[in-house]
Amino acid sequence: MLVGSLAITLNLMSVALLAFFIGVVVLSVSAPLCFSKLSHFTFRIRKLALWLLATGPWWIGAICVAIFWPRLEGGMSASWIANFAHWHHADLFTFTSWHGLTLLVCSLILTWMLVVIAIQSRKKSLSMDNLLELxxxxxxxxxxxxxxxxxxxxxxxxxxxxxxxxxxxxxxxxxxxxxxxxxxxxxxxxxxxxxxxxxxxxxxxxxxxxxxxxxxxxxxxxxxxxxxxxxxxxxxxxxxxxxxxxxxxxxxxxxxxxxxxxxxxxxxxxxxxxxxxxxxxxxxSPLEKTPVLALVVAIAAFIGAPLFAVSTVDSFHHFIETFFTH
Incomplete structure (x- = not known):
């Protein structure tokens, strides 16, 4: 068992991974609604929206860590933060707990995916090089x-x-x-x-x-x-x-x-x-500007996604603890 700053860091990493998973699920469910409205946006807004969707799980995880971190260090005690972030015993970390298992499994999956992506990219690059050489x-x-x-x-x-x-x-x-x-x-x-x-x-x-x-x-x-x-x-x-x-x-x-x-x-x-x-x-029929209503709805959706993820992290955390040792 680890205690102190290192334990807090590892627990925050598990928070980020949990928020990442929740972000993937939430955005996968809500993405079809966004896709149906993209044609109403100008090129610049569409590009921003697509990049936010693609990177959504990552910035949702980062926002969750940013919100939890000051509470863990005692630097922020605002009531609205407390309503969302209910993380407990953050200064304790056990490798045999679901926190440790989550970090291990996710690290292996991430490494495997990056290796596969690198191999596939290399194959495509070699195919193009061979074509140009021939x-x-x-x-x-x-x-x-x-x-x-x-x-x-x-x-x-x-x-x-x-x-x-x-x-x-x-x-x-x-x-x-x-x-x-x-x-x-x-x-x-x-x-x-x-x-x-x-x-x-x-x-x-x-x-x-x-x-x-x-x-x-x-x-x-x-x-x-x-x-x-x-x-x-x-x-x-x-x-x-x-x-x-x-x-x-x-x-x-x-x-x-x-x-x-x-x-x-x-x-x-x-x-x-x-x-x-x-x-x-x-x-x-070029589109000159994005409708205001569509833009407001899109902004509200992107603000709501990380807040929803933060609010569900602790609930999902304790749900997992009903089946696994912390």
């Missing part, structure tokens, strides 16, 4: 500073690959089947991904989403992929008419109907890979 790759003229490359492939596609130094790749098959204006639209779209470092942030976003159930994880990734594509589409409208951009999306989508490439790679951003109808609709 194909004849040439830097396209007039785009030297942006690193736009022509890829000798019979598949009509364009994509952005790379984390810290992303590059744009357009296959020769695609270049032969589009006119000059469409080609420039495609290049400007991919350069928008480069400037935003979308492959890097898409991979980070995917890492956070892996802690959700598979169904929620897939929906989160679909919404984030759609958002990055729509933001890149919007960036192109500074150089071309939105109707021309929409028509190019439709034309390239027709060319890619039988595309035998997995377009869901977490380190890639493809042009015209999915959800074309929604992207075309947003180009034709």
């Amino acid at each position: 194909c004849d790759t040439n830097e396209m003229p007039n785009h030297n500073s942006h690193q736009v490359y022509s890829l000798q492939l019979t598949i009509p596609t364009a994509f952005t690959s790379g984390l810290l130094s992303p590059k744009v790749y357009l296959t020769t098959a695609l270049q032969k089947q589009v006119d000059q204006q469409e080609l420039d639209i495609i290049i400007q779209h991919e350069l928008a991904h480069v400037r935003a470092y979308d492959p890097l942030f898409k991979m980070i976003f995917a890492l956070f989403c892996r802690f959700y159930p598979k169904s929620v994880n897939n929906i989160l990734m679909q919404h984030y992929s759609l958002l990055t594509e729509q933001m890149a589409d919007h960036a192109v409208t500074h150089f071309h008419d939105s109707l021309d951009v929409a028509q190019t999306l439709i034309n390239v989508a027709k060319l890619q109907q039988k595309l035998p490439i997995n377009c869901d790679g977490m380190q890639l951003s493809y042009f015209a890979n999915e959800q074309i109808s929604q992207r075309v609709y947003r180009l034709v």
Whole structure:
């Protein structure tokens, strides 16, 4: 048994893990309601909402620890804190208790998940490296500073690959089947991904989403992929008419109907890979601002989630103690 500051730290870690678990459950249940309203938000608000959802369990755990910590040290005794935080005997920690078991099991699970993610990411990276090595790759003229490359492939596609130094790749098959204006639209779209470092942030976003159930994880990734594509589409409208951009999306989508490439790679951003109808609709009918009511509801939901998690930590804690030794 441990007593004192170390025991408090380990108990707080168990609080964080418990709050993390509660956050995953709460957000998994409430996420479908959020998804149905995302289309009413502007790009900036949607991006913030998706990142808050993806990282939600982590900041819920952090908020719970931040709330409990001053009470444990005697630095805060406000009554409203006491109404939520009912943690007892925090200065005692036993490795054979459910606290110790929770820390051990969760540490093993987290380590295993990180190893699996690292292996999968490495495999995808090697696959892309092998593809680029096997194909004849040439830097396209007039785009030297942006690193736009022509890829000798019979598949009509364009994509952005790379984390810290992303590059744009357009296959020769695609270049032969589009006119000059469409080609420039495609290049400007991919350069928008480069400037935003979308492959890097898409991979980070995917890492956070892996802690959700598979169904929620897939929906989160679909919404984030759609958002990055729509933001890149919007960036192109500074150089071309939105109707021309929409028509190019439709034309390239027709060319890619039988595309035998997995377009869901977490380190890639493809042009015209999915959800074309929604992207075309947003180009034709851009959203100028987020409705106030939708914004208020979203803010209330994000404030309520950590408070609910904090209020249930102690109840769930004592529920566990009815079956396990503390």
